[in-house]
Amino acid sequence: MGPVVNASNREASRPRAYDARRRQEAAAEARVRVLAQSRELFLAGGYGRTTIAAIARAAAVSKESVYKSFGGKPGLVRAIYEQSLLGAGGPSAEERSDRAQVTVTDPQELMEQFGQFISEVSPIGSPVYLLIRDAAASGDPDMAALLNDVDDERFRRMLHNARQVLGRGFLRADLTAEEVADVMFTSTSAELYEVLVLKRGWSAERYGRFVARTLAANLLPERPA
Structure with a gap:
């Protein structure tokens, strides 16, 4: 049995x-x-x-x-x-940026939304980027490799944004995707956040507005007077 x-x-x-x-x-x-x-x-x-x-x-x-x-x-x-790039909660800032790039109909409004996303992500992400940069500068090989990875990925993201927005016909006709990506990469850098917010005492909101104006001034066609 x-x-x-x-x-x-x-x-x-x-x-x-x-x-x-x-x-x-x-x-x-x-x-x-x-x-x-x-x-x-x-x-x-x-x-x-x-x-x-x-x-x-x-x-x-x-x-x-x-x-x-x-x-x-x-x-x-x-x-x-990587966690800091998600933003303050809910849908990630990257996801909301992608959505704005295909749904917003006014170029100036899109630049303002970019500035808003930057004002949200930079206080979280920029201090960590600066930590990586300083550790890399001290000679740590792991942090030097991570810094290269982070910079490469951030530029790829800016190039993605540039191609998306150029495809909408929002930007100056004389700009290439790489030139647009360079402007975005520079205007959203942790080093700029470091100078204006951490050293000069700007608020994140003021910094975001500055980024929006900088992007608009360098990328958008001049509006008729």
Whole structure:
């Protein structure tokens, strides 16, 4: 006679979906804590002086889990930088920018929306970019490689924007996509944010308006007097 299978045995043999879901939720919560504490500690203490041990302690996780999830400090910095590009919540600033590029009908309004997106993302992303830049300048090879990656990706994004907006017929006819991307890349740089906001004390809103005006002045056709 084979083994007796009763209801309790069947229940015990079923996967515990709830436990798996709870583990996933706990892992997601731990990731949020690690990223938040990493950002705070890196920006307060600098890249070189901040340790994985300190981050793990502040986030109430093990060092091993941080290494497993992010691969060390370079992976953590990349993750907090990529997180900063999402903006302040809801649909990402990038997603809203793409939507504006195909739906807004007035070129000046589009430049103003670009300025609004920059005023939202720059206070979150620019300090992390500057952290990467300074760590790269100190000779850290991982941060130098990350800086190149970030710059390359940002230019690709600006080139995408340039082609989208040129395709709408909004911009000066004498401009190439690469020239438009150069203007966008420069006007939205963390270095400009550093000068005007961090050093000169501008508000993020004033900075965003300045970016919008700069883009409009350099990219849009002159309006009839």
